[in-house]
Each structure stands twice: as structure tokens, then as C-alpha cells.
Amino acid sequence: MRVSKLFTKTLKNVPADEVSKNAQLLIRAGFVYKEMAGVYAYLPLGLRVLENIKQIVREEMNAIDSNELIMTTLQRREVWEKTTRWSDEVVDVWFKTRLKDDTELGLGWSHEEPIVEMLKNYLHSYKDLPVSLYQFQTKMRNELRAKSGIMRGREFVMKDMYSLHDSKEALDAYYEKTIEAYKRVYDRLGIGDDTYVTFASGGAFTKFSHEFQTICDAGEDVIYLHRGKNIAVNEEVIDEAVAELGISRDELEPVKTAEVGNIFNFGSQKTDEMGLYYTAQDGSQKSLYIGSYGIGITRVMGVIAEKLSDDKGLVWPEAVAPYNVYLVSIGDVVAQADDLYKKLQEAGITVLFDDRNERPGAKFADAELIGLPYRVTISERLLAEGKLEFTVRKTGETELLTLEDLIARIGE
Amino acid sequence: MRVSKLFTKTLKNVPADEVSKNAQLLIRAGFVYKEMAGVYAYLPLGLRVLENIKQIVREEMNAIDSNELIMTTLQRREVWEKTTRWSDEVVDVWFKTRLKDDTELGLGWSHEEPIVEMLKNYLHSYKDLPVSLYQFQTKMRNELRAKSGIMRGREFVMKDMYSLHDSKEALDAYYEKTIEAYKRVYDRLGIGDDTYVTFASGGAFTKFSHEFQTICDAGEDVIYLHRGKNIAVNEEVIDEAVAELGISRDELEPVKTAEVGNIFNFGSQKTDEMGLYYTAQDGSQKSLYIGSYGIGITRVMGVIAEKLSDDKGLVWPEAVAPYNVYLVSIGDVVAQADDLYKKLQEAGITVLFDDRNERPGAKFADAELIGLPYRVTISERLLAEGKLEFTVRKTGETELLTLEDLIARIGE
Structure with a gap:
């Protein structure tokens, strides 16, 4: 969605x-x-x-x-x-x-x-x-x-x-x-x-x-x-x-x-x-x-x-979360973000895709309030490295991962 | 079921x-x-x-x-x-x-x-x-x-x-x-x-x-x-x-x-x-x-x-029927009927399996009243021929088919 x-x-x-x-x-x-x-x-x-x-x-x-x-x-x-x-x-x-x-x-x-x-x-x-x-x-x-x-x-x-x-x-x-x-x-x-x-x-x-x-x-x-x-x-x-x-x-x-x-x-x-x-x-x-x-x-x-929940918002367990992943796109990466949205869904992952034209800070705050288990961020800087930013809502842990590794991590 | x-x-x-x-x-x-x-x-x-x-x-x-x-x-x-x-x-x-x-x-x-x-x-x-x-x-x-x-x-x-x-x-x-x-x-x-x-x-x-x-x-x-x-x-x-x-x-x-x-x-x-x-x-x-x-x-x-519906009972279109198939077992074919029930479900077909110890006539009458799209009958006589009886509820058409042909017919 x-x-x-x-x-x-x-x-x-x-x-x-x-x-x-x-x-x-x-x-x-x-x-x-x-x-x-x-x-x-x-x-x-x-x-x-x-x-x-x-x-x-x-x-x-x-x-x-x-x-x-x-x-x-x-x-x-x-x-x-x-x-x-x-x-x-x-x-x-x-x-x-x-x-x-x-x-x-x-x-x-x-x-x-x-x-x-x-x-x-x-x-x-x-x-x-x-x-x-x-x-x-x-x-x-x-x-x-x-x-x-x-x-x-x-x-x-x-x-x-x-x-x-x-x-x-x-x-x-x-x-x-x-x-x-x-x-x-x-x-x-x-x-x-x-x-x-x-x-x-x-x-x-x-x-x-x-x-x-x-x-x-x-x-x-x-x-x-x-x-x-x-x-x-x-x-x-x-x-x-x-x-x-x-x-x-x-x-x-x-x-x-x-x-x-x-x-x-x-x-x-x-x-x-x-x-x-x-x-x-x-x-x-x-x-x-x-x-x-x-x-x-x-x-x-x-x-x-x-x-x-915590002081930033809701924290849904995977089995009940409305979607697995909150996908944040930053900057001018429309085509790449659309493609990522499609690929995650093809891998059987449900995604809430924040495709709005909003500040990154506003998107991150919403991601935390809504509390889906994982946040995935895509940006020009990350694309240059061939990586995506992967954040676990519950722990706040953040890693840079390839798409393949990221899909494997979510499937664990 | x-x-x-x-x-x-x-x-x-x-x-x-x-x-x-x-x-x-x-x-x-x-x-x-x-x-x-x-x-x-x-x-x-x-x-x-x-x-x-x-x-x-x-x-x-x-x-x-x-x-x-x-x-x-x-x-x-x-x-x-x-x-x-x-x-x-x-x-x-x-x-x-x-x-x-x-x-x-x-x-x-x-x-x-x-x-x-x-x-x-x-x-x-x-x-x-x-x-x-x-x-x-x-x-x-x-x-x-x-x-x-x-x-x-x-x-x-x-x-x-x-x-x-x-x-x-x-x-x-x-x-x-x-x-x-x-x-x-x-x-x-x-x-x-x-x-x-x-x-x-x-x-x-x-x-x-x-x-x-x-x-x-x-x-x-x-x-x-x-x-x-x-x-x-x-x-x-x-x-x-x-x-x-x-x-x-x-x-x-x-x-x-x-x-x-x-x-x-x-x-x-x-x-x-x-x-x-x-x-x-x-x-x-x-x-x-x-x-x-x-x-x-x-x-x-x-x-x-x-x-x-008709004078025998309900007639559900496939897309809304509670199950695709009404499976009737006749006589002493418990193991074979259980196996067929399993195989139909494995083929993605939903089945209401009439496993009761009832007269065939009572089972057929219930099948018609309940009105699932297809009835499949298994009996000793049919097993001897390697066939199953396949009946279309809407038309009453009946054929003897192998399991393989029957699954193909339902999938049509």
C-alpha cells in the first residue's frame, strides 16, 4: 500500500x-x-x-x-x-x-x-x-x-x-x-x-x-x-x-x-x-x-x-503488524523506489510505501509512530553504495544491506 | 471439511x-x-x-x-x-x-x-x-x-x-x-x-x-x-x-x-x-x-x-460455493476415500467430504440440496474400474473419470 x-x-x-x-x-x-x-x-x-x-x-x-x-x-x-x-x-x-x-x-x-x-x-x-x-x-x-x-x-x-x-x-x-x-x-x-x-x-x-x-x-x-x-x-x-x-x-x-x-x-x-x-x-x-x-x-x-509500544510510538510484532515493512524513499529516487516496492512484494513481504513528498524526518517519525517491524530506506547516497538502510523498529538497530540480504533478514 | x-x-x-x-x-x-x-x-x-x-x-x-x-x-x-x-x-x-x-x-x-x-x-x-x-x-x-x-x-x-x-x-x-x-x-x-x-x-x-x-x-x-x-x-x-x-x-x-x-x-x-x-x-x-x-x-x-436453485436444492456458482466438491464415499472404502480427500485438497480443490455412515441415497440427496458445483463419488465398484464418478450439479451430467482427468476438469 x-x-x-x-x-x-x-x-x-x-x-x-x-x-x-x-x-x-x-x-x-x-x-x-x-x-x-x-x-x-x-x-x-x-x-x-x-x-x-x-x-x-x-x-x-x-x-x-x-x-x-x-x-x-x-x-x-x-x-x-x-x-x-x-x-x-x-x-x-x-x-x-x-x-x-x-x-x-x-x-x-x-x-x-x-x-x-x-x-x-x-x-x-x-x-x-x-x-x-x-x-x-x-x-x-x-x-x-x-x-x-x-x-x-x-x-x-x-x-x-x-x-x-x-x-x-x-x-x-x-x-x-x-x-x-x-x-x-x-x-x-x-x-x-x-x-x-x-x-x-x-x-x-x-x-x-x-x-x-x-x-x-x-x-x-x-x-x-x-x-x-x-x-x-x-x-x-x-x-x-x-x-x-x-x-x-x-x-x-x-x-x-x-x-x-x-x-x-x-x-x-x-x-x-x-x-x-x-x-x-x-x-x-x-x-x-x-x-x-x-x-x-x-x-x-x-x-x-x-x-x-515505546515513547516513539507503536511496536507491532510481525504476526499482527498491518505490513512487515515501512519503505521510506528519500530524494529523487522515484523509479528505483517503485522497483524496490515491487521486488519486496514479489518476495512475499507486505509493504507500506511512504511515497509522499515529505521531509525524511517526517517520514521517519511516522514510521516510528506506526510501528511496523522493519523500516527500509532508499536514497541516492545509499543507491550509490548498492545498499539499503534496514532498521528494526523494536531495537532501533540499523544496518546497511543489499536487497538480497535484506530479504533474507526479514524472512528469518 | x-x-x-x-x-x-x-x-x-x-x-x-x-x-x-x-x-x-x-x-x-x-x-x-x-x-x-x-x-x-x-x-x-x-x-x-x-x-x-x-x-x-x-x-x-x-x-x-x-x-x-x-x-x-x-x-x-x-x-x-x-x-x-x-x-x-x-x-x-x-x-x-x-x-x-x-x-x-x-x-x-x-x-x-x-x-x-x-x-x-x-x-x-x-x-x-x-x-x-x-x-x-x-x-x-x-x-x-x-x-x-x-x-x-x-x-x-x-x-x-x-x-x-x-x-x-x-x-x-x-x-x-x-x-x-x-x-x-x-x-x-x-x-x-x-x-x-x-x-x-x-x-x-x-x-x-x-x-x-x-x-x-x-x-x-x-x-x-x-x-x-x-x-x-x-x-x-x-x-x-x-x-x-x-x-x-x-x-x-x-x-x-x-x-x-x-x-x-x-x-x-x-x-x-x-x-x-x-x-x-x-x-x-x-x-x-x-x-x-x-x-x-x-x-x-x-x-x-x-x-x-432448482427443485432438488441450491446450485452454487464455483466462485461463491462454500466448497468446490461434495465427496461421497459408498461402502467400505474408508482408506481410499481418505486418500482421495487428501489428494483433491492437495490439488487446490476445496472439499466437503461426506464421510458419514449413511445410505448412498441420503448422501446424494444432501449433495443436491447443499448444491456444491461438483459431486465426486468413490465406491468399491468404481475403484475396481480405476474410475471416479463425477457429477456436475447444475446440469446433472455424470461421467466416469480417472482422478487425473477429474482434477483437470474441475480446474477448467
């Missing part, structure tokens, strides 16, 4: 009410636009990051045989009244609206109920099990406050997955498989080393649920970390976890974190309430076991922006 | 209130699930069709230098009050909702206003022009009735594109370029031959706008077609169009159609109302010229389902 054909620009100013570092950076760099508190549009660069994150999650969910689908935002009252969750007293984040005939509708803030209802069409017998399905949904949550940028949205993208099984053992096995899939996701996203599987409150069916918590100063959570054992626990379950895991409370260190995923065992309550059962091999009607598994896609993007 | 790992099944029954042929077929074949009238979830097969359609549209919009982004569903009153379109009297399809502090919000039914508002951050000078941007948005429209399946949704996916220019001539040129891009889209979607650029009412800025109308018995529109000249006009502009085009009214044949796209020239009114101008080369502040270009993504899917 040529910068001259991208309608966004880097900005000097952000909205006065924007207090979060992630949104400030993302707005300045032209990745997002703030529609209102907790509601952000994703501009071309931001949308590419989102899609990269989704694709990594998609590949890992497909690898554990989950089926992608997309449920609806508009929600029927009758479906949610089968559990207690239509009530605004029980669920305090509903947005509600009305059809012309005054029928009240909700905007989906979660999708367990409609998914269980939908599955009544397809899930009848033990032969149909297990079932696992997921979606990337734009959830609507009527949060009282939304001051954490894209880390806490009123409108945000979530991957929610649900699995249904014929026994507790089958659910437990899939649950463990999902933990491993989630670890691969966070590794691929570049935040694996700072993301901990964290013991959290389990509810009625299991002693613990699990959160994936990433160390992040802007996070809203605190976890208690056992660095030696690579274990973390939430404050709410600290006593049970200490007992269960055979560790001492003194060894636990409180750390600020952001929750980037959570998984829990629903047991049979929801399917029982909603009347979804299956026929076992012996002909009897039996209860299902459900697991529910979330990843906040836009929140993960916010955490990466917040955590990996 | 193995049918045994797909949670959906073909269904015998559809909801009693579902009167449209497209939704009846799509529900029976497991592509969509009806949440309520005009609101459908897209199940794995349906989601793949949607994504295929979006990808074709995306490629053609990118080819005319448009930037993809994604705006928000939640809409601010202040933005829409700058034009007259917040009012429920002016726009009768708003869904409205409220924040906790009682601030009224709307659900996006269109996005001209927020896009113009957003562009105030980026568009200042003649140097920034032209700008073209588009999104695939889930629009919410509070339709009084919704009885046309996915052809008229209360929640539906639309590609909306907007272009901004510094002169009427520049807008006209881009408008013509977009007409050509749209023609390529409908050709690639397999409905090009029955889709007509149709003269429609132009509003305040131009004599005509243009609709893309596809011949379809279930369509809600009627166009007047001049088959000789390949021209169509809407009834509302028939007199002007006849005069302009130098044709006789008698030569026009009324045909039932569905509108699959529409493009119009907005002139400068909206940007003027909202206070978006640009600085010209001479330093003066000038008005912009906007074009607006829509394609109803879910509607197009409905039209294809409606129009290309």
Missing part, C-alpha cells in the same frame, strides 16, 4: 477525553477513530491488525475442530427468558431496542442462550457429539464507564467458542486442549511470555475457571504470580488455589494484568434450563456438558498496543 | 413463518438459521459463501484504490442531527437505544454521516483527494415487514463505499470506474448475464442514479428492459430515460428484479451540511463532491440462492 493512497494520516492531537495510552497511540497513528467512549471504528491499518489477530485465532480454533459461524446482534427476549438473563437486574450491560410493533429486542452482549437454542435443530443424539463452534462477534455491552480505550469497549470484537459433550471427562479433555490452543494463540501474537493461565472462580460446576492474564500496567486486574512455577491465581480464589497447588502465599507476587481470554465449564445448567438434551446410546435422554471459551480480539489488540 | 465434523445437518422442516424460497432452501441445507424475521445467523456453510462474496467485492474495490475500514454500529445523535437524518420522521428504519446515563444512541442503518464526520480528521487539502473508502457493515434497519428471507434483512451485511472528489468531473470519472468494477463483481458472482445497470431517480444532483438489478421472480422491483440495447430503466424515471436514451416506450419489457447494488451522486449537500470542505490550490475553501456505492452482500447471496 502506498501512503499516498491511504486516506489516514498520523495526527498530532487526540480527543481531549481520550485518557488511555492504547487509544491515544492508535488514534495518533491512524489505526482507530473514536466514535464515542468505548466505541471505536477501525481504519485501514487497524482493520488489518484486527484481521491478522482473528486469522491466528481462527487457525488455532479450526485446528481443534471448531466450526466458525456468525450469530446475530439482534436478540429475542423469549430466548433469554428461558434462563434468567433477559432481566436488567441480572445482566446490567444490556442495550435494548424495539421493533416497530413494540416488541422488545436486546443487542447481543454474549451468545450462550441463542447458540443453545439454535443447536436444538442439529444436536439430538450421542452421535452428534462433541460439537464445538465459535464466532467473531461484535458484542454490545452497555458499560457504565469506558475509559480504557479499545481494552474495554461498549462495542467490541470477541471470539466466543462453545463446546458440548456427553460427559464431564470429554469436556475436561477438550477444555485442556483449548488451554493449549490458547497458549499457541498468545505465543503467535507475541505476548505469550507475559501471559499466564490464571486460576479463577469456578462457579457451580468446577472449583476453578481459567483466565489468560497478560502483564500490563494499564490492565484492570491484579493476579498473584508464582514465577518459579509459572502459575497465577486470582485474589478471589487465592486460599483454595494455594491449598490445591501446594504453594505458599508468601511466594505469590501481585502483578497488574489485563484479561485477554477466559474459559469456563458451564456444566449442564444452561442446556437443562433451555431444554437441550441428547439421546444416549441406551435411548435415555441425558444432559450435556458445556464449555465456554472467550478471547477479546479488540482487547488483545489494545494490550499489544499498550504493552509493546 | 468432513461432514462428520460439521455440526449442521440438512433439515426436513423450516420454521412455519418462513415463506421465502431462498431462506427455506438455505435453512434446509444448513446455511442459515432464522433468529427472527429478517434476522439470520450464518452457519459454517453460509458463512463461507458470505466470505467468498465479500472477497470478490473486496478485490474489485481494492482494484479501484478504495481503502477498507469498519465503522461502528452504535451511532451518536449529534452526528446525525447535523443533517436531518436523526429524526424518525425522516428516517423510518432507525433502531434506537440508550446508554446508562440515558443518552440516546442509534444503530447504524447507513454510514454517510459518521464517515463524513470521521474524515474531518484526515481530509483538509486538495492534495488529500480523491478519497475512496468502503466497509462490510452489519446494518440494522427497523423494517416494518421482513418476509423475503435474506433478501431483505433487519440485520444484514452491506458493502458501502464512499468517494470524495474536488470536482464534478473527477466524481463522474470515478463513478464510471465503479460501474465497471460492479459489472466485474456480478460477472464473477455468476449473475452478470442477468444483472442490468438500471437508470433510477437521481435526486437533487444528477438526472439519474444507477441501480444494479438482477432478474429474479422473488425480487421486489420491476424494471423496464430494452433487450436489444441492454438498457434498463426504473418506472419512476421512464419518461426522462426514454427521452434521454432515444428509445421507444413500446420496446421496453417489464421484468421482476432484485436490486443487488446501487450507486448515486450525493453532490455537495451532505459535506456542506456537516461542515467538511477542502482547501484548494489557490487557498480558497471549497465544497466536495461525494459518490455513494452499495452492494447488499447478504441480499446477493439470497438472490443467488433463489435464482440458481
Whole structure:
């Protein structure tokens, strides 16, 4: 993509009410636009990051045989009244609206109920099990406050997955498989080393649920970390976890974190309430076991922006960066820069080509703010030497390389 | 994908209130699930069709230098009050909702206003022009009735594109370029031959706008077609169009159609109302010229389902089909069928492999209902001959082919 054909620009100013570092950076760099508190549009660069994150999650969910689908935002009252969750007293984040005939509708803030209802069409017998399905949904949550940028949205993208099984053992096995899939996701996203599987409150069916918590100063959570054992626990379950895991409370260190995923065992309550059962091999009607598994896609993007940035701007890991290379042309090298742009793309490298007629300093500052992994500079002086300038955004390291060596370096 | 790992099944029954042929077929074949009238979830097969359609549209919009982004569903009153379109009297399809502090919000039914508002951050000078941007948005429209399946949704996916220019001539040129891009889209979607650029009412800025109308018995529109000249006009502009085009009214044949796209020239009114101008080369502040270009993504899917189906089920064109091949294994050929499944995929062919332990008749009926372009059958009898059975869904033609010939045929 040529910068001259991208309608966004880097900005000097952000909205006065924007207090979060992630949104400030993302707005300045032209990745997002703030529609209102907790509601952000994703501009071309931001949308590419989102899609990269989704694709990594998609590949890992497909690898554990989950089926992608997309449920609806508009929600029927009758479906949610089968559990207690239509009530605004029980669920305090509903947005509600009305059809012309005054029928009240909700905007989906979660999708367990409609998914269980939908599955009544397809899930009848033990032969149909297990079932696992997921979606990337734009959830609507009527949060009282939304001051954490894209880390806490009123409108945000979530991957929610649900699995249904014929026994507790089958659910437990899939649950463990999902933990491993989630670890691969966070590794691929570049935040694996700072993301901990964290013991959290389990509810009625299991002693613990699990959160994936990433160390992040802007996070809203605190976890208690056992660095030696690579274990973390939430404050709410600290006593049970200490007992269960055979560790001492003194060894636990409180750390600020952001929750980037959570998984829990629903047991049979929801399917029982909603009347979804299956026929076992012996002909009897039996209860299902459900697991529910979330990843906040836009929140993960916010955490990466917040955590990996520096005082010059964003620093994207390669797997999620909107482009691999920020190509800067200096001076009168139009034909050579066009040729380089073409050759890099032919080598399978995605490029944001700053072809504007701007000062080098302005281009370098934008390159740093936008934070692509590599900057490649071409100029008359460099061409005379047969070299290109290659700069790693994360470390600032700069080298002069031939095109061939440069392509090899990026491919490493 | 193995049918045994797909949670959906073909269904015998559809909801009693579902009167449209497209939704009846799509529900029976497991592509969509009806949440309520005009609101459908897209199940794995349906989601793949949607994504295929979006990808074709995306490629053609990118080819005319448009930037993809994604705006928000939640809409601010202040933005829409700058034009007259917040009012429920002016726009009768708003869904409205409220924040906790009682601030009224709307659900996006269109996005001209927020896009113009957003562009105030980026568009200042003649140097920034032209700008073209588009999104695939889930629009919410509070339709009084919704009885046309996915052809008229209360929640539906639309590609909306907007272009901004510094002169009427520049807008006209881009408008013509977009007409050509749209023609390529409908050709690639397999409905090009029955889709007509149709003269429609132009509003305040131009004599005509243009609709893309596809011949379809279930369509809600009627166009007047001049088959000789390949021209169509809407009834509302028939007199002007006849005069302009130098044709006789008698030569026009009324045909039932569905509108699959529409493009119009907005002139400068909206940007003027909202206070978006640009600085010209001479330093003066000038008005912009906007074009607006829509394609109803879910509607197009409905039209294809409606129009290309037959009495046995759906018939997907190759470019939008969820998979190329429906692979049927008959009898005890598990290892050979697994191998064939692998080889077809290695040849770049997407396959839905019916690996269920079902009667051949049930598998064939599902293959026809689901409507993938090709069915490939493997059985002991066929293996003995060194052949596979190859059936074209659209024509019913069946041949016995070697694997090599079969792969070549699909690649044609």
C-alpha cells in the first residue's frame, strides 16, 4: 500500500477525553477513530491488525475442530427468558431496542442462550457429539464507564467458542486442549511470555475457571504470580488455589494484568434450563456438558498496543503488524523506489510505501509512530553504495544491506 | 471439511413463518438459521459463501484504490442531527437505544454521516483527494415487514463505499470506474448475464442514479428492459430515460428484479451540511463532491440462492460455493476415500467430504440440496474400474473419470 493512497494520516492531537495510552497511540497513528467512549471504528491499518489477530485465532480454533459461524446482534427476549438473563437486574450491560410493533429486542452482549437454542435443530443424539463452534462477534455491552480505550469497549470484537459433550471427562479433555490452543494463540501474537493461565472462580460446576492474564500496567486486574512455577491465581480464589497447588502465599507476587481470554465449564445448567438434551446410546435422554471459551480480539489488540509500544510510538510484532515493512524513499529516487516496492512484494513481504513528498524526518517519525517491524530506506547516497538502510523498529538497530540480504533478514 | 465434523445437518422442516424460497432452501441445507424475521445467523456453510462474496467485492474495490475500514454500529445523535437524518420522521428504519446515563444512541442503518464526520480528521487539502473508502457493515434497519428471507434483512451485511472528489468531473470519472468494477463483481458472482445497470431517480444532483438489478421472480422491483440495447430503466424515471436514451416506450419489457447494488451522486449537500470542505490550490475553501456505492452482500447471496436453485436444492456458482466438491464415499472404502480427500485438497480443490455412515441415497440427496458445483463419488465398484464418478450439479451430467482427468476438469 502506498501512503499516498491511504486516506489516514498520523495526527498530532487526540480527543481531549481520550485518557488511555492504547487509544491515544492508535488514534495518533491512524489505526482507530473514536466514535464515542468505548466505541471505536477501525481504519485501514487497524482493520488489518484486527484481521491478522482473528486469522491466528481462527487457525488455532479450526485446528481443534471448531466450526466458525456468525450469530446475530439482534436478540429475542423469549430466548433469554428461558434462563434468567433477559432481566436488567441480572445482566446490567444490556442495550435494548424495539421493533416497530413494540416488541422488545436486546443487542447481543454474549451468545450462550441463542447458540443453545439454535443447536436444538442439529444436536439430538450421542452421535452428534462433541460439537464445538465459535464466532467473531461484535458484542454490545452497555458499560457504565469506558475509559480504557479499545481494552474495554461498549462495542467490541470477541471470539466466543462453545463446546458440548456427553460427559464431564470429554469436556475436561477438550477444555485442556483449548488451554493449549490458547497458549499457541498468545505465543503467535507475541505476548505469550507475559501471559499466564490464571486460576479463577469456578462457579457451580468446577472449583476453578481459567483466565489468560497478560502483564500490563494499564490492565484492570491484579493476579498473584508464582514465577518459579509459572502459575497465577486470582485474589478471589487465592486460599483454595494455594491449598490445591501446594504453594505458599508468601511466594505469590501481585502483578497488574489485563484479561485477554477466559474459559469456563458451564456444566449442564444452561442446556437443562433451555431444554437441550441428547439421546444416549441406551435411548435415555441425558444432559450435556458445556464449555465456554472467550478471547477479546479488540482487547488483545489494545494490550499489544499498550504493552509493546515505546515513547516513539507503536511496536507491532510481525504476526499482527498491518505490513512487515515501512519503505521510506528519500530524494529523487522515484523509479528505483517503485522497483524496490515491487521486488519486496514479489518476495512475499507486505509493504507500506511512504511515497509522499515529505521531509525524511517526517517520514521517519511516522514510521516510528506506526510501528511496523522493519523500516527500509532508499536514497541516492545509499543507491550509490548498492545498499539499503534496514532498521528494526523494536531495537532501533540499523544496518546497511543489499536487497538480497535484506530479504533474507526479514524472512528469518 | 468432513461432514462428520460439521455440526449442521440438512433439515426436513423450516420454521412455519418462513415463506421465502431462498431462506427455506438455505435453512434446509444448513446455511442459515432464522433468529427472527429478517434476522439470520450464518452457519459454517453460509458463512463461507458470505466470505467468498465479500472477497470478490473486496478485490474489485481494492482494484479501484478504495481503502477498507469498519465503522461502528452504535451511532451518536449529534452526528446525525447535523443533517436531518436523526429524526424518525425522516428516517423510518432507525433502531434506537440508550446508554446508562440515558443518552440516546442509534444503530447504524447507513454510514454517510459518521464517515463524513470521521474524515474531518484526515481530509483538509486538495492534495488529500480523491478519497475512496468502503466497509462490510452489519446494518440494522427497523423494517416494518421482513418476509423475503435474506433478501431483505433487519440485520444484514452491506458493502458501502464512499468517494470524495474536488470536482464534478473527477466524481463522474470515478463513478464510471465503479460501474465497471460492479459489472466485474456480478460477472464473477455468476449473475452478470442477468444483472442490468438500471437508470433510477437521481435526486437533487444528477438526472439519474444507477441501480444494479438482477432478474429474479422473488425480487421486489420491476424494471423496464430494452433487450436489444441492454438498457434498463426504473418506472419512476421512464419518461426522462426514454427521452434521454432515444428509445421507444413500446420496446421496453417489464421484468421482476432484485436490486443487488446501487450507486448515486450525493453532490455537495451532505459535506456542506456537516461542515467538511477542502482547501484548494489557490487557498480558497471549497465544497466536495461525494459518490455513494452499495452492494447488499447478504441480499446477493439470497438472490443467488433463489435464482440458481432448482427443485432438488441450491446450485452454487464455483466462485461463491462454500466448497468446490461434495465427496461421497459408498461402502467400505474408508482408506481410499481418505486418500482421495487428501489428494483433491492437495490439488487446490476445496472439499466437503461426506464421510458419514449413511445410505448412498441420503448422501446424494444432501449433495443436491447443499448444491456444491461438483459431486465426486468413490465406491468399491468404481475403484475396481480405476474410475471416479463425477457429477456436475447444475446440469446433472455424470461421467466416469480417472482422478487425473477429474482434477483437470474441475480446474477448467
